Amino acid sequence: MVVAMALFAMYFHPSVHPRRTEEMLVASFKNRRMEHGFHYASPRQALRWLEVHRRHSPAAGGGPAAGIYPASMRAAAAEVGAGAWLVSLGCGGGGKERAWVEAGGLSGAVACDVSPALVWTARDAWKQAAPELEVRGVVADVRAVADLAPLWDGWTGMRPRVFTFFGMMPNFEPDEALPGLVAGLRAEDVLLLSANLAPGFDPWEGCTHVLPQYANAETEHWLRAVLDDLDVPREVFDVEFLVRECRGIHRIEATAVFRAPGTVAAGGASWAFQPGERLRLFFSQRPTLAQVRAQCADLKLRVLGEWVAPDGQEAVWMLRREGAGE
Numbered sequence: 001m002v003v004a005m006a007l008f009a010m011y012f013h014p015s016v017h018p019r020r021t022e023e024m025l026v027a028s029f030k031n032r033r034m035e036h037g038f039h040y041a042s043p044r045q046a047l048r049w050l051e052v053h054r055r056h057s058p059a060a061g062g063g064p065a066a067g068i069y070p071a072s073m074r075a076a077a078a079e080v081g082a083g084a085w086l087v088s089l090g091c092g093g094g095g096k097e098r099a100w101v102e103a104g105g106l107s108g109a110v111a112c113d114v115s116p117a118l119v120w121t122a123r124d125a126w127k128q129a130a131p132e133l134e135v136r137g138v139v140a141d142v143r144a145v146a147d148l149a150p151l152w153d154g155w156t157g158m159r160p161r162v163f164t165f166f167g168m169m170p171n172f173e174p175d176e177a178l179p180g181l182v183a184g185l186r187a188e189d190v191l192l193l194s195a196n197l198a199p200g201f202d203p204w205e206g207c208t209h210v211l212p213q214y215a216n217a218e219t220e221h222w223l224r225a226v227l228d229d230l231d232v233p234r235e236v237f238d239v240e241f242l243v244r245e246c247r248g249i250h251r252i253e254a255t256a257v258f259r260a261p262g263t264v265a266a267g268g269a270s271w272a273f274q275p276g277e278r279l280r281l282f283f284s285q286r287p288t289l290a291q292v293r294a295q296c297a298d299l300k301l302r303v304l305g306e307w308v309a310p311d312g313q314e315a316v317w318m319l320r321r322e323g324a325g326e
């Protein structure tokens with residue numbers, strides 16, 4: 001069942017209800033693993049992340065990955081024809097899709113993100129690019145995608161949809177969000193999926209090569225915000241960035257390592273961290289091309305197109321669900 005509340009054309013889905021959010025925050029500290037959504041939720045975090053993206057993403061500002069996104073969207077537009085809807089899941093600032101919105105041919109666009117500030121940013125960017133376009137904003141946890149589908153099914157009607165899932169794979173475990181999204185694809189829908197990759201032949205070396213995109217002052221400043229907001233003094237912990245392998249996939253992890261006692265209070269509970277204790281703040285998975293292709297095959301996704309950045313650090317796939325609607 002979908003219960004949505006309208007607030008200036010932005011809908012808040014129950015997956016971001018404050019009570020659920022509080023439970024997730026408590027679980028993050030209990031398990032010593034911060035939920036990724038908590039790095040984007042507040043306007044301050046959204047602004048810090050936008051700065052990280054501008055400064056360090058190979059897809060921003062004409063970087064090496066900049067070309068693969070417009071190319072994939074041009075192909076998707078040709079594949080679905082005029083009159084489709086764009087549904088951007090984890091839209092961020094909506095910058096990647098902006099050119100397509102501006103180019104025309106869409107019936108409407110949905111900006112979906114866990115961060116209200118980023119839904120507004122994407123919505124504004126698209127309205128500026130195409131003032132007449134119907135743009136909907138929804139604040140939601142994409143892991144509730146099965147519950148969300150009736151919401152955009154209502155908006156899009158029977159029109160084909162192109163779902164963009166850009167920059168999302170790195171922050172979710174492989175079984176977390178994607179299977180639910182795939183299950184909701186109709187025969188006429190297309191999914192554009194991006195992955196950040198471990199470039200080169202050796203994934204460990206590849207991840208070490210891209211580590212400076214994460215281990216820098218702007219990213220640390222952004223990731224510290226969640227503990228800043230909970231009044232944890234900056235001087236009681238350091239942020240460590242390292243490469244790890246987890247269930248066969250390499251990733252970059254950022255961890256708060258306490259160097260002095262610190263207490264975190266949230267949701268009516270509190271946790272005391274002693275020097276040496278660790279709290280994982282963030283991870284970014286960097287699979288190989290072969291691993292993403294295998295994941296698509298496991299999910300019965302048919303590959304219609306693949307665009308790999310010249311430096312091998314990012315790729316986008318255009319996909320349809322095999323057997324959808326049969």
Ligand SMILES: C[S@@+](CC[C@H](N)C(=O)[O-])C[C@H]1O[C@@H](n2cnc3c(N)ncnc32)[C@H](O)[C@@H]1O
Pocket residue numbers: 036037040041089090091092093094095096112113114115118140141142143165166167168171
């Ligand atoms: C790396 S950014 C990618 C943004 C944009 N798609 C792009 O490629 O530039 C990840 C985005 O996912 C959003 N996000 C993180 N966890 C989420 C969740 N559980 N549900 C919905 N959005 C989430 C963040 O707020 C952020 O905007």
